[in-house]
Amino acid sequence: xxxxxxxxxxxxxxxxxxxxxxxxxxxxxxxxxxxxxxxxxxxxxxxxxxxxxxxxxxxxxxxxxxxxxxxxxxxxxxxxxxxxxxxxxxxxxxxxxx
Amino acid sequence: xxxxxxxxxxxxxxxxxxxxxxxxxxxxxxxxxxxxxxxxxxxxxxxxxxxxxxxxxxxxxxxxxxxxxxxxxxxxxxxxxxxxxxxxxxxxxxxxxxxxxxxxxxxxxxxxxxxxxxxxx
Numbered sequence: 001x002x003x004x005x006x007x008x009x010x011x012x013x014x015x016x017x018x019x020x021x022x023x024x025x026x027x028x029x030x031x032x033x034x035x036x037x038x039x040x041x042x043x044x045x046x047x048x049x050x051x052x053x054x055x056x057x058x059x060x061x062x063x064x065x066x067x068x069x070x071x072x073x074x075x076x077x078x079x080x081x082x083x084x085x086x087x088x089x090x091x092x093x094x095x096x097x098x
Numbered sequence: 099x100x101x102x103x104x105x106x107x108x109x110x111x112x113x114x115x116x117x118x119x120x121x122x123x124x125x126x127x128x129x130x131x132x133x134x135x136x137x138x139x140x141x142x143x144x145x146x147x148x149x150x151x152x153x154x155x156x157x158x159x160x161x162x163x164x165x166x167x168x169x170x171x172x173x174x175x176x177x178x179x180x181x182x183x184x185x186x187x188x189x190x191x192x193x194x195x196x197x198x199x200x201x202x203x204x205x206x207x208x209x210x211x212x213x214x215x216x217x218x219x
Contacts, residue, residue, distance in 0.1 A: 046150060047110045047117075050164075054116030054123055061119070069163035070123050072153055 002064060004091055011086050014059050015079065018052035019043060026079055033082070034075035046075075053082065066090045100213035102154030106147035108140050108205050117146070123164045131171065144200050144207045145169050148177065151209040152196065159188045169198075 002010070016023040020042035025031070037043045043052065050070060057068040068089040073082065111117070120126035128145055135141035148169050166185035171177050177198050181189055189196070195216040201208045 045110065047106075047114055047146065050123055050146075051114045051116050054114075054119065057122045058116050058119050067121060069121060069165050072149075072159075072162050072164050072166075074153075074158075 004087065007060075007064070007066075007090050008083070008087060010063070011056060011060070011083060011090075014056040015052070015083070018055045019049075027083075030078045030080050032076050032078050033073065036079060037075075056086070060086075060090060064090075099215075100155040100157060100211075102151040102156070102209075102211040102213075104147045104151040104154065104209045106143050106150070106207045106209075108143040108202070108207060111139060111143045111146060114142075118142070121165055123149075125165050125168045128169055131169075140202055140207065144177075144202065144209070147207045147209040148179075148198055148200060148211070151211040152179065152198070155196070155211040155213045157192075157213075159185060162188070 012023050012027060016026050019026065019036060020040045021036070025039065026036070029035075031039065033049060037045070037049055040048075043049060053070050057070060060066045060068050066089075068086055071082065071085040073085075117123045118129060120129055124132075124145060132138050132141040132145060149164055149167055152167055162183065162185040166181060166183040168180045168182065169177055170180045177200050179196050179198060181196075188194075193216045194213050197212045197214070199210045
């Protein structure tokens with residue numbers, strides 16, 4: 001089982017890949033979800049945003065057997081908060097996939 | 099009282115494969131219901147739209163997940179939400195009830211959600 005640092009690194013990388021921005025673009029400025037949609041050429045609406053997070057969640061299940069539910073967050077939420085929720089989910093032993 | 103409305107283009111859900119994995123955005127039961135529908139993509143879009151409208155209608159509630167609000171249908175196929183987890187606890191504590199109405203036409207789904215105080219027992 002990977003440690004928390006490896007999982008965080010994986011989630012950061014997958015967020016960036018799935019939204020079509022670099023990790024530094026995403027996290028250095030700690031973009032809000034609204035800013036992220038505006039900045040990304042790949043995304044135009046909340047369907048695209050949820051799909052990007054869902055793909056990250058599905059990657060965690062496929063690669064590590066970990067279940068992550070998507071949080072309901074407003075568009076003024078910074079991406080660091082989404083990362084924190086994902087980390088809370090993957091480090092919660094009850095969320096481990098059967 | 100809270101009011102939320104959402105208008106969703108059905109075609110926007112076409113490429114959303116990641117959202118079709120269970121217990122991520124939708125529960126397994128919701129996804130099974132969409133698949134059984136006459137038009138599964140339209141049904142999926144309705145489920146997405148219903149949750150967006152609910153989010154707009156609710157007061158700020160911290161720490162809930164999209165799977166906490168499960169869209170179900172009664173014997174007459176009328177939609178309603180079944181709540182779980184943090185969101186269910188919040189609504190019960192605050193004495194709130196939720197009504198949802200869905201409609202689709204011309205490639206779009208429209209949803210209205212109203213949150214009101216539950217009548218005192």
